[in-house]
Amino acid sequence: xxxxxxxxxxxxxxxxxxxxxxxxxxxxxxxxxxxxxxxxxxxxxxxxxxxxxxxxxxxxxxxxxxxxxxxxxxxxxxxxxxxxxxxxxxxxxxxxxxxxxxxxxxxxxxxxxxxxxxxxxxxxxxxxxxxxxxxxxxxxxxxxxxxxxxxxxxxxxxxxxxxxxxxxxxxxxxxxxxxxxxxxxxxxxxxxxxxxxxxxxxxxxxxxxxxxxxxxxxxxxxxxxxxxxxxxxxxxxxxxxxxxxxxxxxxxxxxxxxxxxxxxxxxxxxxxxxxxxxxxxxxxxxxxxxxxxxxxxxxxxxxxxxxxxxxxxxxxxxxxxxxxxxxxxxxxxxxxxxxxxxxxxxxxxxxxxxxxxxxxxxxxxxxxxxxxxxxxxxxxxxxxxxxxxxxxxxxxxxxxxxxxxxxxxxxxxxxxxxxxxxxxx
Amino acid sequence: xxxxxxxxxxxxxxxxxxxxxxxxxxxxxxxxxxxxxxxxxxxxxxxxxxxxxxxxxxxxxxxxxxxxxxxxxxxxxxxxxxxxxxxxxxxxxxxxxxxxxxxxxxxxxxxxxxxxxxxxxxxxxxxxxxxxxxxxxxxxxxxxxxxxxxxxxxxxxxxxxxxxxxxxxxxxxxxxxxxxxxxxxxxxxxxxxxxxxxxxxxxxxxxxxxxxxxxxxxxxxxxxxxxxxxxxxxxxxxxxxxxxxxxxxxxxxxxxxxxxxxxxxxxxxxxxxxxxxxxxxxxxxxxxxxxxxxxxxxxxxxxxxxxxxxxxxxxxxxxxxxxxxxxxxxxxxxxxxxxxxxxxxxxxxxxxxxxx
Numbered sequence: 208x209x210x211x212x213x214x215x216x217x218x219x220x221x222x223x224x225x226x227x228x229x230x231x232x233x234x235x236x237x238x239x240x241x242x243x244x245x246x247x248x249x250x251x252x253x254x255x256x257x258x259x260x261x262x263x264x265x266x267x268x269x270x271x272x273x274x275x276x277x278x279x280x281x282x283x284x285x286x287x288x289x290x291x292x293x294x295x296x297x298x299x300x301x302x303x304x305x306x307x308x309x310x311x312x313x314x315x316x317x318x319x320x321x322x323x324x325x326x327x328x329x330x331x332x333x334x335x336x337x338x339x340x341x342x343x344x345x346x347x348x349x350x351x352x353x354x355x356x357x358x359x360x361x362x363x364x365x366x367x368x369x370x371x372x373x374x375x376x377x378x379x380x381x382x383x384x385x386x387x388x389x390x391x392x393x394x395x396x397x398x399x400x401x402x403x404x405x406x407x408x409x410x411x412x413x414x415x416x417x418x419x420x421x422x423x424x425x426x427x428x429x430x431x432x433x434x435x436x437x438x439x440x441x442x443x444x445x446x447x448x449x450x451x452x453x454x455x456x457x458x459x460x461x462x463x464x465x466x467x468x469x470x471x472x473x474x475x476x477x478x479x480x481x482x483x484x485x486x487x488x489x490x491x492x493x494x495x496x497x498x499x500x501x502x503x504x505x506x507x508x509x510x511x512x513x514x515x516x517x518x519x520x521x522x523x524x525x526x527x528x529x530x531x532x533x534x535x536x537x538x539x540x541x542x543x544x545x546x547x548x549x550x551x552x553x554x555x556x557x558x559x560x561x562x563x564x565x566x567x568x569x570x571x572x573x574x575x576x577x578x579x580x581x582x583x584x585x586x587x588x589x590x591x592x593x594x595x596x597x598x599x600x601x602x603x604x605x606x607x608x609x610x611x612x613x614x615x616x617x618x619x620x621x622x623x624x625x626x627x628x629x630x631x632x
Numbered sequence: 633x634x635x636x637x638x639x640x641x642x643x644x645x646x647x648x649x650x651x652x653x654x655x656x657x658x659x660x661x662x663x664x665x666x667x668x669x670x671x672x673x674x675x676x677x678x679x680x681x682x683x684x685x686x687x688x689x690x691x692x693x694x695x696x697x698x699x700x701x702x703x704x705x706x707x708x709x710x711x712x713x714x715x716x717x718x719x720x721x722x723x724x725x726x727x728x729x730x731x732x733x734x735x736x737x738x739x740x741x742x743x744x745x746x747x748x749x750x751x752x753x754x755x756x757x758x759x760x761x762x763x764x765x766x767x768x769x770x771x772x773x774x775x776x777x778x779x780x781x782x783x784x785x786x787x788x789x790x791x792x793x794x795x796x797x798x799x800x801x802x803x804x805x806x807x808x809x810x811x812x813x814x815x816x817x818x819x820x821x822x823x824x825x826x827x828x829x830x831x832x833x834x835x836x837x838x839x840x841x842x843x844x845x846x847x848x849x850x851x852x853x854x855x856x857x858x859x860x861x862x863x864x865x866x867x868x869x870x871x872x873x874x875x876x877x878x879x880x881x882x883x884x885x886x887x888x889x890x891x892x893x894x895x896x897x898x899x900x901x902x903x904x905x906x907x908x909x910x911x912x913x914x915x916x917x918x919x920x921x922x923x924x925x926x927x928x929x930x931x932x933x934x935x936x937x938x939x940x941x942x943x944x945x946x947x948x949x950x951x952x953x954x955x956x957x958x959x960x961x962x963x964x965x966x967x968x969x970x971x972x973x974x975x976x977x978x979x980x981x982x983x984x985x986x987x988x
Contacts, residue, residue, distance in 0.1 A: 467900065468874070468899050492901050493877075493931030493934065496934055523899075523900075523904075525905065526903060526904045526938065530933075530934060554909075555905035555906075555908065556908060556909055559905070567874070567897055567899060568897075578882040578885070579882050579885065587889045587893060587894050588885060588896075589897070591902070593898070593902045593905050596901075597905070
C-alpha cells in the first residue's frame with residue numbers, strides 16, 4: 208500500500224474553497240478505478256487502471272490568471288505555477304493521457320508532491336519504475352520492440368515531465384536506456400530483450416550511482432583532516448555519505464550546515480548527522496559571510512556539471528561558493544560522472560525550474576508573517592521560487608567524481624571520452 | 633538639573649529596552665533631549681561656556697551611548713551636537729575679534745587652562761582665537777599651541793580692552809552661544825526629519841526607464857527613493873529579497889505593490905541567480921562607518937559580493953545621522969564629510985574629570 212501525504216500548499220487556488228488534498232491508496236493495476244469526485248471540496252486520487260476510462264464527466268475548474276511574463280525572463284515551465292499547483296490539473300487531464308504504468312504513475316506523483324527529491328533518488332526511482340514497466344511490457348502485434356518500447360518510454364517521460372521537469376541526471380539515464388534499447392540485436396526474443404534491459408538498468412544504477420558514490424567518498428575523505436570545519440549547503444546525498452564515512456573513520460571535525468528557504472532541506476541533513484554523533488552548527492544562508500572565516504573546507508553537491516565547468520545545483524550554492532571564494536576557502540563539488548552534461552549555461556536564468564510560489568509567502572511557524580497572503584490578487588506582485596542556480600567555474604576548486612578528482616575544465620573531456628553514445632563506459 | 637536628569641533617565645530606559653524603533657526616531661529623540669539639556673544648562677559667566685556645555689553634553693551622551701551601543705545613531709547625534717557647540721563657539725569668537733570683548737572661547741580646551749586665567753587680555757585671547765581660526769595644517773601642528781598668557785602682538789584690531797562694554801557683551805555672549813547652538817540643533821533636527829525627502833529627490837537621476845532594481849529587507853529610505861522615481865513616471869521593476877529571518881522583504885513588497893510598482897519577491901538564496909539580470913542594487917543601511925564600510929542587515933555582504941562579481945552598481949541610501957565617525961581610517965571621499973560633521977576631539981565621548 209502506498210499512501211501519499213501532500214498537505215503542503217496543495218489547495219486549489221481557484222474558486223473552490225478546498226482544503227488540503229488527500230490521496231487514497233493507488234491499487235494495483237488490475238482493479239477498477241474508483242470514480243473520481245471532482246466536486247467543489249475534495250479531490251480524491253485515482254488509482255491506476257490499465258484500461259483507460261473514458262472521461263469527460265467532470266467540469267474542469269480552471270481559475271488561472273494569465274501571468275504576463277517579465278520580458279527579461281522566460282521560463283519554459285512558467286505555466287506550471289500559475290497561481291496554483293499542478294495536482295488538480297493533472298488529475299483532470301489524467302483521462303486524456305496515454306495509459307500509464309502504475310509504477311510510473313506512483314513515481315510521478317511522488318515527484319509532484321516533493322516526496323522524492325535529489326538527483327540520485329529521483330533517477331533511481333525512475334529507473335526502477337521503468338524496470339517494472341519493461342517487465343510488464345508486451346510488444347503489440349505488428350510492432351517491433353526496438354521501435355515501440357522507446358515510444359512508450361517517451362510517453363512515460365512526458366508524463367513525468369508534467370509532474371516535475373526531469374532533472375539532468377534523469378535525462379542522462381533516459382538517454383542511456385534508449386541507446387541500450389537501440390543496440391538490442393534484432394533477432395533477440397522479447398523475454399530475452401526484457402531481461403537484458405533490466406540487467407542493463409541494474410548495472411547502470413549499480414555502477415554509475417551506488418559504486419560511484421563509494422568511489423567519490425573514498426577520494427574526498429582524503430581531503431578531510433583532523434580539526435577541520437566543514438561547511439555544506441542543503442542536503443546533498445553524497446556529502447552526507449562522505450561526512451558519515453569520515454566520522455566512522457575517526458576523523459575529528461565539525462560541520463556547519465547552511466540552509467535556506469523555502470525548502471529547508473538542511474534540517475533533514477542536520478538531524479541525520481546529529482543522530483550519528485557529529486558536532487554540527489546550523490545556520491541560514493544570510494549568515495555565511497559571518498561564519499566563513501572559521502570554515503576550512505566547503506563540500507557541495509550538484510545536480511549537474513556542465514561543459515564550461517559551471518555547476519548547476521540547488522539555488523544558493525552559487526552564493527555559498529562565492530563567499531567561500533572571497534574568504535579563500537576551497538570549494539569541493541562531489542558529483543557523479545553520469546550527471547555531467549555537454550550543455551553550456553552562462554547564467555542561472557537561461558534555464559531553470561520554478562517551484563511553488565506559495566512556499567515563499569507562507570513561513571512555517573510564523574503566523575504573524577501574513578503580509579503576502581492573497582498575493583495572487585495583486586497583479587503587480589509576483590513570487591519567484593527558483594530551484595537551481597549556476598555556479599561559475601572559477602569558484603570551484605575541485606570536482607570529486609567517480610573518475611577521480613578533476614578541475615572543472617576537465618568535465619567536457621569526461622563527457623567526450625567516456626560517454627560516447629554507444630559506449631556509456 | 634533634576635528636570636533634565638529625569639528626562640535623560642527616561643530616555644536611557646527607553647533605549648535600554650529598545651523601545652525606540654529605527655535610527656531616524658532614535659536620532660530625533662536624542663537630538664531633542666540634548667536640546668533640552670542645553671537650554672536648561674546654566675552657564676555661569678566668566679567661564680568657558682562652550683566647555684561647560686560640552687561637558688554637560690558629554691555627561692549625558694556617555695549615558696545614552698552606553699544604554700544602546702548598537703544603535704550608532706545615538707552616538708552620532710551626540711557627536712554632532714558637540715561639534716555644533718564647538719563650531720558655534722568658534723564663529724562667535726571670529727565675530728568677537730572685530731571689537732567685542734572676549735571672556736572665553738578657545739575650543740582647544742584640553743590645551744588651555746582657562747580657569748586659571750580669568751583675566752586674559754583681549755589681545756592675548758584674540759591671538760588665541762585667531763590661531764584657532766587657522767585651518768589645521770602641518771605648520772600649525774608642528775608649531776604647537778601658543779600660550780595664551782604670553783602676549784602675542786598679532787592682533788590687528790581690538791588691541792584695547794574695552795572693559796566697560798565687557799560685562800554687557802558677556803551676558804550677550806552667554807545668551808548668544810546657547811541661542812546659536814539651539815538654533816543649530818534645530819537645524820540638525822530638521823535635517824534628520826527630512827532626510828528621506830532629500831534623498832528621494834535624487835531618485836530620478838539614478839533610476840531610469842525599464843530598469844531592474846534589487847533590494848534586500850526593508851528600508852524606509854529605499855522605499856521613499858523608489859516611490860519618488862515612480863512618481864516621476866519611471867517604469868521599472870523591483871526584486872525584493874525576503875531577508876530572513878526577519879522577512880522584512882515581505883512587508884516592503886506589499887508596500888511597493890500598494891504604490892503601484894512591479895515587484896517580485898525572491899528568496900535570499902536566489903540573489904546570485906537573479907543578479908545577472910539586475911541593473912542596480914539599492915539598499916538601506918544601519919550605519920555608515922568612517923572607512924566607507926556599511927553596517928547593514930545580515931545577508932547584504934552576500935549581495936554586495938554578487939553585485940561586485942556582476943559589475944552591478946551597489947547603492948546605499950542613508951540619512952546623515954547614520955554617518956558614524958568611528959571605524960578607522962577615512963578614505964578621501966569620506967574624510968571631508970566626516971570633518972564637516974564631527975570634531976576629532978569627540979571620538980571618545982567621556983566626561984572629563986574636574987581636575988583636568
